[in-house]
Amino acid sequence: MLRIFIFFWVNFIFCSAVFAQSSWPMNVPNSTKGIVLDGDLNEVQWQQAKKFELKYVTSPFENTEPPVVTIVRMFEDGKTLFVSFEAKDPDISQLRTFYRDRDKVWSHDLVGLKLDPFNDSRIAYEFFVNPFGVQADAVENEMTGNESDNWDAVWRSAAKILDDGYQVEIAIPLQIMNFEESKNVKTWGAEFVRFYPRQDRLRISNIPKDRNNSCTLCQLGEISGFKNSKQGKSLTFVPTLVLGKGRNRDIYDTGDWENGNNQEVGLDVKWGITPEVSLQATLNPDFSQVESDVAQLSINNTFALYFDEKRPFFLENSNYFTSNFDLVHTRNMNAPDYGVKVTGRVDQHTFGLFVANDENTSFIVPGNLGSSIAQLDQESINVAARYRHDLSDKLSLGWTSTLRDADSYHNYVNGLDVKYQISDKDVFAAQLLSSDTQYPIELYKEFCDNQCSDRNDLNETALRLQKEGSFSDKAYRLAYYHEERDWFTEAIYESVGEGFRRDLGFGTRVDRNRMILGGGYNWYSDHSWWQRVRVSGDWDISHNDANEILEKEAEIYLSIHGNYQSYFELGQLQRESVGLRHDPSLLSVQNNTTLFTENQSSMYFESRPVSYLYFSLSASYGDQIDFDNNRLGKQLALSPIVTLDVGSHLQLSLRHTYKKLDIQTDNLFTANLTDIRITYQFDQRQFLRFILIGADIQRNQDLYINYDVDKEYKSLGTQLLYSYKLNPLTKFFVGYSDSAEQYELIQRLTKNEQSVFMKFSYAWMN
Structure with a gap:
């Protein structure tokens, strides 16, 4: 008994010292x-x-x-x-x-x-x-x-x-x-x-x-x-100067170059209105992509690709606008002339508001089997407002509203969300949204397979756009998470109605109701070559609003964190998923699609064995729907990444994507995408970087039964950039970029775009 008493108090004193x-x-x-x-x-x-x-x-x-x-x-x-x-x-x-x-x-x-x-x-x-x-x-x-x-x-x-x-x-x-x-x-x-x-x-x-x-x-x-600390009303002016010259041409038409110049003066303003509230504004901004996007393959993919926002004005305090649904994805705005943003926190109140125009309006047209991008030659006003009230340390209520409005188009979204920290281990989150949308009457005709002369020319995108007047619908999401040291679980239900749109956000799927049940178990070691072993998995099922099955999926993963900063994961997936609609003029799924069963195995490995080398490999093999021809094939996908640091200043980075889809014993397509980046960092403030991004896609034309495709497609883009940053606001860029393409009728890579550019910004801070 005495030993137990001493053991209890020794542990109590130790734990008190640790956690106090x-x-x-x-x-x-x-x-x-x-x-x-x-x-x-x-x-x-x-x-x-x-x-x-x-x-x-x-x-x-x-x-x-x-x-x-x-x-x-x-x-x-x-x-x-x-x-x-x-x-x-x-x-x-x-x-x-x-x-x-x-x-x-x-x-x-x-x-x-x-x-x-x-x-x-x-x-x-x-x-x-x-x-x-x-x-x-x-x-x-x-x-x-x-x-x-x-x-x-x-x-x-x-x-x-x-x-x-x-x-x-x-x-x-x-x-x-x-x-x-x-x-x-x-x-x-x-x-x-x-x-x-x-x-x-x-x-x-x-x-x-x-x-x-x-x-x-x-x-x-x-x-x-910080008893006497005052934030003050800080004020920062950042004028910018952009000079650029470029040319482009249609290599399938006359091939003649068309020249263009870009000379812009802009201004960014940051003002600390109070210690809790700040304002950012921009006039005539240059939102050119100095930081290039990571290249992505879009072959055999029916949904729009996601690209991160990298433009400073939209990134500033962007966390004020986040919620369970992605309602604010500012990459949707391409060419604004101005923008104003106010964000702040006062007591238990957190809020954000931004307004920006867009000279040309583009948005995602979502569906349940695919999505497309629509563009309007109309200026739009874009607004996002977010408010959150923290009723306690554990309970928060939020409201989000977004607006996109043009001459013959609008999309309004409003919604309530809640997060409740039930305990240290349990969280409940929910969000309820409604939308009101109107499309231009004739917009759907741009997506018809032929001339929209009859209903047989329609497809899912055209059908989703073919609506008279304004229409509305709802979406909601319920989620429960339990996480502790050794195990975790989650249960999520998400419903997005057929008429729901979130055009300022990133929403590629509608007419889809999905349930997810998942969890996992952890084993830890502090004295072995491995630190954590995890077994995890989930099961999910999706239906459309008519209760027709779209997808049913089960997956399981085994992962290991080990020495040399290594991570290894094996996965197995079984999925029942519908392919293309047999009659694309109908949105129904039952008796209008084929339900395919896919089995896929995957592997991921990464390690940094020495300070100057990082490498990873993502690989998968198994069944894959051929969405172009509505049948099942076998796909091998490989994505290696290698980063090599040579000395203290030079870095070489290689990212490659390889996809190969076979139909029985014949190859349907083989796609390669390579992203090479060479950067020399002179010091903390300046670097010189060269980027080369090349794609090579080979197709077997005899296996494409629904429409004609090019046998070969190649592209090549390069960028050379010098950057000097005195601080995040005072910067200087100068660079050159070009791109070239090759199709079946163009026998060699031919340049179709060239540009040189310079940007300078300087921050006056008070």
Whole structure:
């Protein structure tokens, strides 16, 4: 009995010491004297700062003792939070650090912190620096579970590599974050983190992580201070100048070049109206794609492809507009002349509003077996509004409205959503939406298979567009998640009515009701070549509004996290899915489609065995519907990625996609897509990059029974870009790009577009 008593109290004292730190705020000292950011920690302010150590490896292990020492110091001066890191290392020759562009260093040695200025476990700002001083910042949104480095703020840092490790100084202006301004001591959520990638990528923290708690931001520690801190009404003007010249031609017509010039002056404005509310505005913006999209193959695919938003104005505070359904996907707006956005958080109220025009209007026409892109030569007004009220730490209610309006077209969406953190392990989320839409009367004719002379010329897209006057419908989503240390489960039901549209968002499917049941089990090890083994899977079934089956799917996966930052996954899928409609002029599915049974095996592997090499391979083989000819074939798909760092400055990246679909013993098509990127990063601010993207598709014309196809298609695009960034707002770009195509009638790759461009922006900040 005495042994049991002693054992109980020893464990109680240990657990109290481990988990108490997350509930005891650490005081942040105030100092009115500034420091010089140079990577040295000689100033007296650092000696008087709050000092503590990172003592817990929270991933991939479970709160174990770290193999290296990391000392953190912090203080504030009323306007800026200063944080320093002493990252000790027994062998600095093993540092995994390179000169890279901002936000491209997440796999490196890093030190940094998370801050939740409202201390409500909703949103946290992240600030990280590698040993060469390259910055990375991000926003983590607990409401959606997303972590995005699209957010860019202006803050300062410096780093210095020593014989026994490296040191980093960080200065974060308080004005770049929203927080409640008052004369009282403020308590913020905070966590201080070091990433130590060697054989394993260790995440070292000042607080332990409870794997039985599914809420990440709920487990932040607390820091207190900032009594006299004021955010101020910060004001930033960013004028931009764009100069460009290009030419293009139709290589199947005359082949004559048509020249064009682009000379634009624009202005971006950022204003901190109050400490909690900010405004962003843009006039005559240039939204050209300096950051090229990752190439994607669209062959044998019936739904529109998704591309990430990369334009600064739309990325700024984009997390304010997120919800369960993707209602705001701003890549739908192609050529705005202006935009205005207001975002903020006041007490328990979070809100966002943006307005922008678009010279040409494009939107997705969704269906249940495919989707298309429609374009109108009409200017539209685009509006998104989002409001969330946090009734408590566990319960939040939200409202979202979007609007797209042109001369003969509109789409209005309104909806209510709720998230309830039932317990540390259980979450319930729901969203209910309604829409009202009107299409131009004659728009459907652009999608007819022939001349729309009779109903037999119609297809799903034309039928979805062929509506008189305005029409409306509803969509809703119910989701329950349970997650704890060893196992997890989820149950989701989503219904999207035939007439529901979310044209400002990314919605490719309607007339579809889907149920998902899934879960998995985890095994952990802190003393083996593997750290986690997981078995997971789900079952789902989809019907249209007429209760006709569209798809039934079951899949299971075995995954292993191991040494050398490796991850391995095996999967098996069985799916019953309908193919094309036999009579495309009818939207019915039963007795109008063939229900195919597909069995597919998949494999994924990735590893970073040494600091300068990363590789991954995604592979699958099995049954695949041939959507062009409505039959079942066998498909092999391979997607390798290799990244090689040569020295501290040069990076070579190769991404390839290979798809091969066979019909019985004959090959229907073979498709190759290659994306090569070579980047030389001179220092933290400037790089030179060359991109080459090439596609090669070979088809067997004899096997295409529904329509004629080209036997061969090739394309090649290149871009050469020089970039200099003084900070995220003050930037200079100059570059050249071109593209070429080859079809069956064009015997060699022929250029059809060429352009040179320059962009300069400079930020005046007050």
